Amino acid sequence: QSALTQPASVSGSPGQSITISCTGTTSDIGSYNLVSWYQHHPGKAPNFMIYEGSKRPSGVSNRFSGSKSGNTASLTISGLQAEDEADYYCCSFAGSGGVVFGGGTKLTVL
């Protein structure tokens, strides 16, 4: 099972919006509405940000939103804040292949 494809890095200024894409295949993202997103600050445990493609767990800011179209999922962060600077990972169910993560995207807040 190959990793999902994410851009290595994105950046934005405080207050701006950014979108991180996550491209899979018909074996994972394209076949299941089971995409999740995680925020990972180095040295800490990942944080659960989005599930089922677009749902936010309790306590997650509504500045974070998710969507899916075909084989591609996206995470949008609006009103960028300094504390949003982190690595972001998408994740999808892949049927009998189990679960697959994206390669990760480093978000820099300028």
Place this chain on the structure above:
Amino acid sequence: QVQLVQSGAEVRNPGASVKVSCKASGYTFASFGISWVRQAPGQGLEWMGWIGVYNGNTNNAQKFQGRVTMTTDTSTSTAYMELRSLRSDDTAMYYCARETGSGPFFDYWGQGTLVTVSS
């Protein structure tokens, strides 16, 4: 509150085995599955496999099949991940994560256990 507390850092020689523990608290242990995820230095997250605490069913990533064993002890609310025949590229931070009931979504994570494989 939900907590997953993992065992401490380990150093192993190539060819050896390591067993990492993950002690859960703050919820009914048997009601949620546990997945194991690792991150090698400079690399992304990698799913290793899952265990259903209620029935002991497991599903491991093909890459690790034959080398990894996931178990649980419901009497102590602890999950274990044993990795055998260690190689230098197994050097990584290993995380346990609780799966929500609705899918492979990981809502709580352990703090991570660093496993270093070096001669």
